Amino acid sequence: MRVKIIGSAAGGGFPQWNCNYRLSRSARSGMAGVHSRTQSSIAVSADGTGWVLFNASPDIGRQIAQTPELQPAADALLRSTPIRAVVLTNGDVDHVAGLLSLRERQPFAIYATAQVLATLAANSIFNVLDPAIVPRRILALTEELAICNADGQETGVVVDAFPVPGKIALYLEQRGDPSADFSSDTGDTIGVRISGAGSRAAVFYIPGCARIDAALRTRLADAACLLFDGTVYADDEMILAGVGQKTGARMGHIAMSGEAGSIAALVDVRIGRRVFVHINNTNPVLDESSAEHAAVRAAGWEIGSDGMEIEL
Numbered sequence: 001m002r003v004k005i006i007g008s009a010a011g012g013g014f015p016q017w018n019c020n021y022r023l024s025r026s027a028r029s030g031m032a033g034v035h036s037r038t039q040s041s042i043a044v045s046a047d048g049t050g051w052v053l054f055n056a057s058p059d060i061g062r063q064i065a066q067t068p069e070l071q072p073a074a075d076a077l078l079r080s081t082p083i084r085a086v087v088l089t090n091g092d093v094d095h096v097a098g099l100l101s102l103r104e105r106q107p108f109a110i111y112a113t114a115q116v117l118a119t120l121a122a123n124s125i126f127n128v129l130d131p132a133i134v135p136r137r138i139l140a141l142t143e144e145l146a147i148c149n150a151d152g153q154e155t156g157v158v159v160d161a162f163p164v165p166g167k168i169a170l171y172l173e174q175r176g177d178p179s180a181d182f183s184s185d186t187g188d189t190i191g192v193r194i195s196g197a198g199s200r201a202a203v204f205y206i207p208g209c210a211r212i213d214a215a216l217r218t219r220l221a222d223a224a225c226l227l228f229d230g231t232v233y234a235d236d237e238m239i240l241a242g243v244g245q246k247t248g249a250r251m252g253h254i255a256m257s258g259e260a261g262s263i264a265a266l267v268d269v270r271i272g273r274r275v276f277v278h279i280n281n282t283n284p285v286l287d288e289s290s291a292e293h294a295a296v297r298a299a300g301w302e303i304g305s306d307g308m309e310i311e312l
């Protein structure tokens with residue numbers, strides 16, 4: 001199985017279009033060791049030909065342009081794609097907006113939880129993907145599912161989806177109550193265990209996660225690879241950077257550092273490769289010369305980048 005990180009940044013990307021923080025400025029100016037990143041998505045292939053996308057980011061056009069494997073093959077039909085299905089891990093803009101760029105009456109399948117499918121159904125703009133051509137299928141939680149193309153043929157990619165602590169999508173939050181708690185444990189945000197049919201080795205993809213509890217630690221034990229929520233290094237980083245009022249926790253994202261952070265929470269869990277993805281444009285690890293980057297690497301984690309490939 002091949003796994004390609006096609007977008008390693010969080011919502012907004014890196015640099016973010018309107019961000020003048022030092023990191024976005026450094027990326028824009030081409031500073032050494034500060035690399036641009038597109039928004040959150042990975043591509044997985046079991047047979048090296050067909051691909052399953054996990055999340056469809058607003059940058060999907062650029063991601064396809066940068067990834068020959070996702071482009072129509074030279075000998076394929078006049079209109080074709082190697083993308084067989086898209087699996088959504090939540091309804092956030094950075095994970096669903098790219099669906100709109102996959103219009104043009106091209107068959108593929110969409111998989112998501114009932115909540116996320118309800119959000120797509122409630123927003124009529126997604127009808128540019130006619131469900132008669134692009135079927136929408138429920139991703140049942142805690143049940144292994146063979147991901148199929150629009151015609152129901154298996155892709156060879158198998159997914160076991162499970163709820164993780166998270167939050168409803170930002171645009172679904174009811175305005176006017178700044179102290180409201182929008183956290184959710186019931187499938188608004190999911191993680192996925194991805195494997196090839198008949199293979200025991202698995203990659204876990206969890207781009208959004210608010211907390212790591214005992215159940216998640218048990219689930220992750222012996223994973224060949226973990227691609228995990230690396231939105232913020234420190235919980236109060238966006239406030240300290242002066243770009244916003246929200247903590248990582250308020251956004252539904254656990255910090256990398258600190259006693260309650262992901263590095264500490266997973267330190268004694270046996271995992272083959274551990275890679276941070278969904279990295280926000282305020283996260284100092286984006287600068288390869290930073291002390292935070294060094295600390296994360298010393299703790300045994302990799303910093304995901306666009307084009308990074310994991311082979312199982």
Ligand code: MLT
Pocket residue numbers: 010011012092093094170208251252
């Ligand atoms: C998130 O991961 O918190 C969201 O992508 C934020 C957003 O929608 O901008």
Ligand code: MN
Pocket residue numbers: 010011040092094095208278
């Ligand atoms: Mn996001």
